[in-house]
Amino acid sequence: MHHNGVVTASEPFDDHRDYPLAPAFAARLVGLGLVVIAVAVLVYTGAALVFSWPATGVVAVAAVGLCAVVVAAWWLQARRYVVRFTAEGYRVRFVRGVGVARGRWDDVEEAVAASPHDIDCVVLRRRDGSTTTIPVVMLAVDRERFADDVRARLEAVGRRG
DSSP: OEETTEEOTTSOOOSOEEEOBOHHHHHHHHHHHHHHHHHHHHHHHHHHHHHTOOTHHHHHHHHHHHHHHHHHHHHHHHHOOSEEEOSSEEEEOSOTTOBSOEEEGGGEEEEEEEOGGGOOEEEEEETTSOEEEEEGGGBSSOHHHHHHHHHHHHHHTTOBO
16 A cells, blocks of 8 residues: 555555554643643642641542543543544544544545644645644654645545645
8 A cells, every 4th residue: 555655546545544643742631631630639738728628638639630641541542543544535533623524535625735823734625615624743643644645545536635
């Protein structure tokens, strides 16, 4: 399907390709969870001092919070992909403001590079006027390789990439 990391349009797309969340974004989400836990522990500690609650509650809040972060990190890993390409179409998950999150390659008119809010994205412009915006920085893949894959899939159905 690809040679030297480059997908060619002349080859069939008989399997799907998943693009997982970039480790930097996963780390940000885990870090945000840890900050939330720290704030919850601080708030509980303050309330415990004011209302004479037992100190073991602080440990319980921290333990429950840490378990929640571990489960959330595992869940992110288990979900495995943010973008999935198949021979028929695409699906985008976990991206706010994506637009149309699922579609067929036949419905895509063209793919263009864009940088809304200084974030490098590939925008799939659909025939009905809607768009799908994929922030490439969120993906654990080289930007050019991702763009090559999009172009090849669009060329396979006769669209511009």
